[in-house]
Amino acid sequence: PPPLKPEPPREKPLPADVDAAPAYPRIDLPSKVDGSHRFAGDVRLPGMVFASIRHGPADGSELDSFDTKAAAGIRGIAGVVRSKRWLAVAADTWWSAEAALAAMKPRFRTVAPVNSADIAARLDTLLTAGEAHVIAETGFGGEALERVDIGRRYEVEPAYAAPLETATATARFADGRLDLWIAAQAPEQARLAAARAIGIATEDVALYPMPAGGSFDARLEHDHAIEIALIAKELGRPVQLVWPRRDELIRARPRAPYWMLLGAQLAKGAPGTPGGAIEAMRVRVATPPAMREFGQRLFAGRTSMAAMRNTAGEADPLALQGALPPYTIPAVMVEHIPADIGLPVGRVRGNSWGPTIFAIESFIDEIAAKSKREPLSFRMSMLGGDVRLAACLQRAAQLAEWDGGLDQSGQGLACARLGEGTDAARIACVATARQGEGGVRVVRLSAAVDIGRIINHDIAKQQIEGGLVFGIGIALGNAVRLRGGLPEEAGEAALGLPTLADCPEMRVQFIASDAAPADPGELGAVVAPPAIANALYSATGLRLRRLPLLSDGI
Known part of the structure; x- marks a missing residue:
């Protein structure tokens, strides 16, 4: 039987020059060292496509124009999704999606750009x-x-x-239900935001938390949860969204x-x-x-x-x-x-x-x-x-x-x-x-x-x-x-x-x-x-x- 007054867990501090084996080694270290640990960008689903995105230079920016025909020669494009403030392209590979966006040259209207x-x-x-x-x-x-x-x-x-893994999320929308694989430090708020974005009940969203890949509080924000929910609903198939580094710097606060x-x-x-x-x-x-x-x-x-x-x-x-x-x-x-x-x-x-x-x-x-x-x-x-x-x-x-x-x-x-x-x-x-x-x-x-x-x-x-x-x-x-x-x-x-x-x-x-x-x-x-x-x-x-x-x- 457990003791009535158990001692709280504690470890004695070691001298700075002592490199002893830890009493309780982390079980996730081997996979993080050999690269097998699964982060948000490692999720794979049957029939999944990959999306990249472009945001305007400020939160108040609005998408003005883009040239869809310019990406006609790029193979594997699965769809183009536009919003009031961003443009996303999905393709068989993320590189194809990114190349298509670069070719389309989306332009944004900005009232007061920041310098x-x-x-x-x-x-x-x-x-x-x-x-x-x-x-x-x-x-x-x-x-x-x-x-x-x-x-x-x-x-x-x-x-x-500037986390190592930029904002990344995977979603599958089917039969009125959204499954969301995402690194989120406030997962319930991300879940609520995704549900509101596509007009479904919160209980119809299942969020599977993923390791963040070093977020340093960047993943308290959930813009990418909203975006992936909208993209998955419009495409009607599993999709993974990965922000380019440029957009991570633009959108991360x-x-x-x-x-x-x-x-x-x-x-x-x-x-x-x-x-x-x-x-x-x-x-x-x-x-x-x-x-x-x-x-x-x-x-x-x-x-x-x-x-x-x-x-x-x-x-x-x-x-x-x-x-x-x-x-x-x-x-x-x-x-x-x-x-x-x-x-x-x-x-x-x-x-x-x-x-x-x-x-x-x-x-x-x-x-x-x-x-x-x-x-x-x-x-x-x-x-x-x-x-x-x-x-x-x-x-x-x-x-x-x-x-x-x-x-x-x-x-x-x-x-x-x-x-x-x-x-x-x-x-x-x-x-x-x-x-x-x-x-x-x-x-x-x-x-x-x-x-x-x-x-x-x-x-x-x-x-x-x-x-x-x-x-x-x-x-x-x-x-x-x-x-x-x-x-x-x-x-x-x-x-x-x-x-x-x-x-x-x-x-x-x-x-x-x-x-x-x-x-x-x-x-x-x-x-x-x-x-x-x-x-x-x-x-x-x-x-x-x-x-x-x-x-x-x-």
Whole structure:
């Protein structure tokens, strides 16, 4: 019989330099290594055809014209399906469908195409002149900031999830019933949307969840569920839809851009004592109300344009998570300036924590440098209220053999707390950069993590390491530039994502804890960019305040 008070599952953390076999190995790893694991694009049904699609450069675009005769010489075409806002072709192979679309040259009418330069200009204006909503205040808040001893501005470009497998779905519509094979992080909402699209009852839709192939929150959206339902109904046969990479970038909603202005009032040190203690801080952020906008799409079934209209001007506390520092600062005020940028935005790994923590941790490093304080001890002096985060900082410094972040050392430090109280997850990371042929490279990431009670040590470590690599891509990749609503470059290579050769040595150590388990999935993605930025400053003397760090060159 089971015990009356069973112990909750837990694993003890292993030292960072121990590469022991996992106690509970993942049963899906062999198939993912040898390529036999079945993702959404691997579904095959009898008599199935393959479809590709073209979308307009903005959600409000409308299909204007296309030349069906131009694809007459392409074999195997099974049908052409047009909608108000897209055009799809199905054929015996996906390549034939894609070639037919290219030959047809669909054209779209767009009222207000989005340009990256216009987005930046809009955010730039709002940051200084826009109406601000107070999201959080501690101590005396804004009243305590009598002067600004140091002020800095940080900018974060839109970040795209760019999953390895683009939006893919397979459907079969027969006898009034829709069978749907799709990777969906919100499967019930995808099921409801597909049913509404073709006018059938929700109970007549069966959704078979497929592995997402790395979605990073892109598959919370379900546009492709609607499209495949309409295509399958019109063709009357099984069909698989795969978005080209170009359309993945056009239709996937990126993480919102953030323009941030941080100011601090510093204490004057007494003779013989270090100064620079932060007496008051103000954080002013111009960004769209991304989480409200996302909620309108997911739960209210709004189009992207309607969601932007319905949330225009609304303050969004979830869009500013992480803007309130984890440090003990007497007075802090966080303000949100809701921005209408004309570009639908959504969730991407790290969400709002990524931009806000990049700004906070970069700013803390700049204050330490201005006050001639050592970055680690400066942070430790402000963490009396969070001993668990302080323990992460100390352990990360030990793992990295922290040398104080001296000039030209190439070491940079950052830490983060996601959540509040005992349920929060914590991480500290030291990035080490070295100058060599071809410029500066990140050669090591040393991280100490406290996620409370560890359920599965191996999976938790994979989450941290994967997040760190994702953070490298955010920090050192390429920004997607939009012109006329379309990406200037749409291939995978244009994103500048890290390859295996770009991945540095990673040392990850978990801190033993009896606290409730916390999610490790976002930690590495949010802490890596500021740690890398601080390391590049140490290595080169250049302070980079824009993500991606090399988006404007050095």
